[in-house]
Amino acid sequence: MSQRHFATIAARAGIAQDTAHDAVTPPMYLTTTYRLKALGQAGAYDYSRSNNPTRDLLAEALAELEGGAKAIVTNTGMSACLLALQLLTPADTLVIPHDCYGGSYRLFTNLAERKHSFKLVIVNFQQKDWVSQIEAAQPAMIWLETPSNPLLQITDIRAVCQLAKKLTARVVVDNTFLSPVLQQPLALGADIVVHSTTKYINGHSDVVAGALICADQAVGDELKWWANCLGITGAAFDAYMTLRGLRTxxxxxxxxxxxxxxxxxxxxxxxxxxxxxxxxxxxxxxxxxxxxxxxxxxxxxxxxxxxxxxxxxxxxxxxxxxxxxxxxxxxxxxxxxxxxxxxxxxxxxxxxxxxxxxxxxxxxxxxxxxxxxxxxxxxxxxxxxxxxxxxxxxxxxxxxxxxxxxxxxxxxxxxxxxxxxxxxxxxxxxxxxxx
Structure with a gap:
């Protein structure tokens, strides 16, 4: 975790980091492509679907706020969910809560039933036997949403993560309802946090976007590869606006x-x-x-x-x-x-x-x-x-x-x-x- 306070991390996201002209507020890089100095000598940036300076500033701030090793900024909250699912194979089982967001439920059930992307088990984490339900499922990934949407039910993240560790399963937590200011799932043992940054992180209802933050660098690198491969990375303008919202x-x-x-x-x-x-x-x-x-x-x-x-x-x-x-x-x-x-x-x-x-x-x-x-x-x-x-x-x-x-x-x-x-x-x- 960063030693800086949340207010400082958020307020100074991208501030005074311009390397071209020392602008206090960072410029927005709308360019789609970047000049190579010579054949085989690509710099840090070559094409904005893969990397973009404005998007990177947002990703770095979100990773610091959530205490993660790497963040990937996506074009919607649902694409952030889809990105996390790239870690699964058809032989794997995904456990989801019975009361998750309707859009997430639609994604999970249709990928499982129509595309056979993974096996799906729905668990009520409010029931006393949730542990035995998960143990029976032997999942590769457990998806949590706490507080849940729309009934605000609470799941014990630390308890689920402790169980997941025994089962060698990854835990993904949708932290949209609280933002990193009010909850840090990675500090409680989660592997991945997803956000619809459309919501509190941007805070002004004028940008549709998402983000995924990983505790492990290697997992983050793998998912960044998938984000580029799938073409679901966020736009520079959206990242610029989200940075602006994040600061407050x-x-x-x-x-x-x-x-x-x-x-x-x-x-x-x-x-x-x-x-x-x-x-x-x-x-x-x-x-x-x-x-x-x-x-x-x-x-x-x-x-x-x-x-x-x-x-x-x-x-x-x-x-x-x-x-x-x-x-x-x-x-x-x-x-x-x-x-x-x-x-x-x-x-x-x-x-x-x-x-x-x-x-x-x-x-x-x-x-x-x-x-x-x-x-x-x-x-x-x-x-x-x-x-x-x-x-x-x-x-x-x-x-x-x-x-x-x-x-x-x-x-x-x-x-x-x-x-x-x-x-x-x-x-x-x-x-x-x-x-």
């Missing part, structure tokens, strides 16, 4: 968390909220582990509304500071319906297993004034209460109400189908094909 990571995370704690307290007092999912709550099942392995509880939280799903749109329409949108980790506050958005690629059975119900909402708490955020939510709940008491959604067309109520929660609490739920909260037609 620590103060942003502090404000994110402060706001999140106030919102959690507010939600706990709302009669129309049946459950609040946030590891910072002392009665959260993973609170003690989170407190031990994290430096904070983050700014992501989820909650279940105690209403019929047909009233969701009334609540969402009433909000002004919380924008209904995909993604997370930006300075702006977002609200998401996991069942029809981030986890729509999971079928009803998988959603039910993961605990994703029809009225589950996820908040990415931004850095706006907390009084405005609380007032916005209070207004949303007032509108929701009025609509639910009237027994008639204000936002849904009257012709849809009967069928929307008929497609409400099943006995398992899962959404019965995308079509049924779309009558109360329509999906974007342009995105359904991608899911």
């Amino acid at each position: 990571l620590l103060p942003r995370m502090q404000q994110h968390q402060t706001n999140a704690e106030r919102i959690v307290a507010f939600l706990q007092q709302q009669p129309l909220v049946s459950n609040v999912y946030y590891p910072g709550l002392v009665d959260h099942p993973g609170h003690a582990i989170a407190k031990a392995q994290q430096q904070g509880f983050g700014a992501m939280l989820s909650f279940d509304l105690a209403v019929d799903p047909v009233f969701l749109q009334d609540f969402l329409d009433a909000l002004q500071c919380f924008t209904l949108a995909q993604s997370l980790g930006g300075i702006e506050s977002l609200i998401c319906h996991p069942g029809s958005m981030t986890h729509a690629s999971m079928d009803a059975s998988a959603q039910a297993t993961a605990g994703i119900g029809p009225t589950l909402l996820r908040l990415s708490v931004g850095i706006e004034a907390i009084d405005d955020l609380l007032a916005d939510l209070a207004h949303g709940f007032a509108v929701l209460e009025s609509a639910s008491r009237a027994g008639r959604p204000q936002s849904a067309p009257a012709t849809n109400q009967a069928s929307a109520k008929a497609s409400g929660p099943s006995a398992s609490g899962a959404i019965d189908s995308k079509q049924g739920f779309s009558q109360s909260l329509p999906l974007n037609p342009a995105l359904t094909a991608l899911w």
Whole structure:
């Protein structure tokens, strides 16, 4: 690990390292190719898919923040996940959590089932017998996501890594929800950390990118080769923008968390909220582990509304500071319906297993004034209460109400189908094909 503090590492990422003109803020190298001095005499850079000075500055900063030997910057968070999977063969077994991000779940299941890239075992790390499940699987790689998306469940990274060492398995941890400021999985024994840098690391919702950080130099070199081979390295402009966002990571995370704690307290007092999912709550099942392995509880939280799903749109329409949108980790506050958005690629059975119900909402708490955020939510709940008491959604067309109520929660609490739920909260037609 670096001896410098996180605030210093992040704030000085790339600063005063320009070798051409001693610029304090590093220039952006948009060039695709580089001049060779002579045949067979390539310098440090020859083609920007392979190496780029701007991208390298970001990689070096991320490696230092995570305490890793090598970082590879990719063009999306999903390509960072795909890159880690290049270490597996068709004979290998990958273990994943039952409640991972929907996009990751889609990638893992389709590569295993359609491409036979590896064998796949899905484990609920919240069950008491998770150790025996993993031992029976004899995996080559264990994938962790903690806190999980969207229910913020906590997995003991150190315990999993200790087991993995006995099984000679690699551990990969998705650290997107917390960033290296709040959690350093490599220090807990993990082999690889992946990030969607689109989220907190960039922090401004204007760059789609990813990163992978390795504890071992040799593994990092192998994965860098694969990144170049697959053509999934990040663009120079994206790296430049991400560096700019990274420099304010620590103060942003502090404000994110402060706001999140106030919102959690507010939600706990709302009669129309049946459950609040946030590891910072002392009665959260993973609170003690989170407190031990994290430096904070983050700014992501989820909650279940105690209403019929047909009233969701009334609540969402009433909000002004919380924008209904995909993604997370930006300075702006977002609200998401996991069942029809981030986890729509999971079928009803998988959603039910993961605990994703029809009225589950996820908040990415931004850095706006907390009084405005609380007032916005209070207004949303007032509108929701009025609509639910009237027994008639204000936002849904009257012709849809009967069928929307008929497609409400099943006995398992899962959404019965995308079509049924779309009558109360329509999906974007342009995105359904991608899911």
